[in-house]
Amino acid sequence: MKRVVATGTFDILHPGHIYYMEKSRELGDELHVIVARDVNVRHKPAPVVPEEQRLCMIQSLAVVDSACLGDTEDMFRPIEEIDPSIITLGFNQHFSEDSLRKALRDRGIDAEVVRIGAYNGSGYAGSRLIMKRILETRCPGEDGETDNTD
Numbered sequence: 001m002k003r004v005v006a007t008g009t010f011d012i013l014h015p016g017h018i019y020y021m022e023k024s025r026e027l028g029d030e031l032h033v034i035v036a037r038d039v040n041v042r043h044k045p046a047p048v049v050p051e052e053q054r055l056c057m058i059q060s061l062a063v064v065d066s067a068c069l070g071d072t073e074d075m076f077r078p079i080e081e082i083d084p085s086i087i088t089l090g091f092n093q094h095f096s097e098d099s100l101r102k103a104l105r106d107r108g109i110d111a112e113v114v115r116i117g118a119y120n121g122s123g124y125a126g127s128r129l130i131m132k133r134i135l136e137t138r139c140p141g142e143d144g145e146t147d148n149t150d
């Protein structure tokens with residue numbers, strides 16, 4: 001049984017997330033997703049959607065076999081529990097493949113690291129991109145654009 005682990009924040013779901021998870025799933029037999037904890041998302045604005053709801057959305061996807069919230073302190077603890085053959089990184093995840101491979105080796109975890117490419121289909125393929133669109137189209141006055149509802 002080849003388990004694949006994918007990780008991310010998944011604040012507002014979009015086609016880029018689905019692409020990343022489908023490509024990850026194709027690498028093995030089961031896809032396990034680790035959802036970033038609210039307290040750990042520090043490299044960008046805090047998530048709008050709380051962690052339990054972000055997890056619930058991911059768990060409901062057909063491509064996902066199992067999903068859990070990450071650990072608040074030790075990112076390798078869930079990995080040790082899942083014991084995957086492969087860990088995928090998304091195209092814009094800030095970890096370098098080599099430093100992640102080294103950290104896994106140091107921790108005694110035998111998993112391959114694979115970088116998945118960017119989705120290049122149509123649609124809004126970024127959580128912040130969707131939020132920007134919401135602000136532009138639904139918050140008249142804040143960005144100079146007008147609302148077209150009455």
Ligand SMILES: Cc1cc2nc3c(=O)[nH]c(=O)nc-3n(C[C@H](O)[C@H](O)[C@H](O)COP(=O)(O)O)c2cc1C
Pocket residue numbers: 007008009010034035036037038040041069070071072074075076077078079087089092093094095
């Ligand atoms: C191998 C691996 C394990 C991770 N484990 C956790 C974890 O246990 N808890 C957590 O909050 N974030 C964990 N993360 C980080 C997030 O899931 C996410 O990848 C990170 O916050 C980058 O967020 P982004 O998807 O917004 O770029 C892990 C990331 C990787 C690559």
Ligand SMILES: Nc1ncnc2c1ncn2[C@@H]1O[C@H](COP(=O)(O)OP(=O)(O)OP(=O)(O)O)[C@@H](O)[C@H]1O
Pocket residue numbers: 007008009010011015016017019020044089090091092093117118119120125126127128129
């Ligand atoms: N357009 C995309 N194409 C392929 N993978 C993507 C795309 N957008 C996000 N991912 C991947 O999905 C996972 C979760 O991403 P994350 O929740 O950070 O989404 P995001 O849309 O990039 O968020 P934000 O806009 O807040 O940076 C990460 O591994 C990320 O690389």
